[in-house]
Amino acid sequence: MRPNRPIYLDNHATTPVDPRVLAAMRPWWEENFANPHSVEHAMGRAAEEAVEQARAEIAELIGAEAREVVLTSGATESNNLAIKGAARFAVQQGSERRRIVTLATEHKCVLESIRDLAAEGFEPAILPVGPDGLADLDRLRQAVDDRTLLVSVMAVNNEIGVVQDLAAIGALAREAGALFHTDAAQAAGRIPLDVEAIRADLLSLSGHKIYGPKGIGALYVRRRPRVRLAPLFSGGGQERGFRSGTLPAPLVVGLGEAARIAAIEGMLDAGRVSEQRDILLRGLEARVPGIRVNGSRAARVPGNLNLTFPGPVDAQGIMQAAPGVCVSTGSACSSAAVEPSYVLRALGIPEAEARATLRIGIGRFTSPADVDRAAAALAEGWRAASASGAGE
Numbered sequence: 001m002r003p004n005r006p007i008y009l010d011n012h013a014t015t016p017v018d019p020r021v022l023a024a025m026r027p028w029w030e031e032n033f034a035n036p037h038s039v040e041h042a043m044g045r046a047a048e049e050a051v052e053q054a055r056a057e058i059a060e061l062i063g064a065e066a067r068e069v070v071l072t073s074g075a076t077e078s079n080n081l082a083i084k085g086a087a088r089f090a091v092q093q094g095s096e097r098r099r100i101v102t103l104a105t106e107h108k109c110v111l112e113s114i115r116d117l118a119a120e121g122f123e124p125a126i127l128p129v130g131p132d133g134l135a136d137l138d139r140l141r142q143a144v145d146d147r148t149l150l151v152s153v154m155a156v157n158n159e160i161g162v163v164q165d166l167a168a169i170g171a172l173a174r175e176a177g178a179l180f181h182t183d184a185a186q187a188a189g190r191i192p193l194d195v196e197a198i199r200a201d202l203l204s205l206s207g208h209k210i211y212g213p214k215g216i217g218a219l220y221v222r223r224r225p226r227v228r229l230a231p232l233f234s235g236g237g238q239e240r241g242f243r244s245g246t247l248p249a250p251l252v253v254g255l256g257e258a259a260r261i262a263a264i265e266g267m268l269d270a271g272r273v274s275e276q277r278d279i280l281l282r283g284l285e286a287r288v289p290g291i292r293v294n295g296s297r298a299a300r301v302p303g304n305l306n307l308t309f310p311g312p313v314d315a316q317g318i319m320q321a322a323p324g325v326c327v328s329t330g331s332a333c334s335s336a337a338v339e340p341s342y343v344l345r346a347l348g349i350p351e352a353e354a355r356a357t358l359r360i361g362i363g364r365f366t367s368p369a370d371v372d373r374a375a376a377a378l379a380e381g382w383r384a385a386s387a388s389g390a391g392e
């Protein structure tokens with residue numbers, strides 16, 4: 001092993017592509033590059049078959065039928081299509097329901113989709129979470145009524161890793177006659193997911209969070225009872241009219257292979273990953289007295305740690321002092337922002353503490369040596385950053 005290889009502990013931002021996924025994709029770049037919609041010739045039909053095989057693997061991972069899977073460019077698009085598509089279709093059908101209920105800790109693409117819909121006459125209800133990051137089910141039950149069109153609650157949070165009680169939320173949405181969407185980008189392959197058990201009508205997935213390729217994702221759209229959506233794009237009407245555009249066959253094949261592996265090995269990974277997470281945490285607790293884990297410890301995805309270091313200290317300073325460890329202060333898309341994480345603020349964490357917080361994501365390819373070295377390096381980084389003064 002090369003001694004200076006960086007230790008990658010940012011598996012919530014993205015995961016490496018599994019070598020088996022890369023191998024599965026390769027022939028669809030190099031040998032058969034045909035358009036999977038070109039069913040008039042043999043190469044096109046072979047590509048179409050590979051796409052349909054992949055669709056079946058994706059469906060299998062979440063307990064769905066293949067024809068309920070719509071392929072997209074990723075979870076951002078899936079979330080936009082689910083939320084805007086469901087809202088706009090309902091209005092076209094003359095529905096009076098206008099309220100869309102979600103949580104303050106959702107991913108930006110969910111929150112911004114819902115905020116965008118406010119301009120179209122919809123009523124966002126963005127509910128707070130408890131100090132543990134979990135939804136308050138009584139509060140949710142009160143907010144979801146016969147005027148509610150859609151409830152969108154993520155399965156696993158991308159910063160604090162907490163797992164929401166999807167079965168309870170799905171049940172209360174259905175009771176009120178509202179649709180239930182869940183952003184499962186961080187959940188797939190990490191916790192068991194079954195669209196029947198959680199009564200999801202819509203569920204979003206992303207390839208690059210499950211050791212698959214970047215730029216591909218999927219949206220589960222329930223058929224019984226049938227859920228209908230207004231498409232986001234105009235075009236050739238691919239994906240049963242839900243999503244126009246040529247399917248990128250190699251990426252779809254990669255997502256299928258990633259889903260196949262996740263269905264078989266996800267729970268195996270989970271055991272190993274949570275053991276390594278515990279070792280990392282113990283190693284840090286021994287070296288950094290007063291370090292704190294944010295978010296529920298019990299309802300938490302394996303591999304996630306969200307840690308506030310005792311201050312005054314700046315998380316940026318810790319990362320600079322520990323350049324061999326790849327971690328982050330929060331979501332990749334907001335890490336350039338000056339503002340501290342809105343997810344941590346929603347948990348009631350004061351700004352100074354939010355600024356002293358790191359997100360860690362352990363993954364399938366993290367080794368026991370990685371976590372030992374990371375604990376030592378981050379503790380050393382914290383000491384160095386504390387000594388040089390916080391926030392400078």
Ligand SMILES: Cc1ncc(COP(=O)(O)O)c(C=O)c1O
Binds near residue numbers: 077183207208216
């Ligand atoms: C919870 C969650 N939702 C949505 C996304 C966006 O996914 P994608 O990068 O596939 O658009 C991410 C990843 O950043 C995420 O963590």
Ligand code: FES
Binds near residue numbers: 013
């Ligand atoms: S939260 Fe993952 S990139 Fe934005």
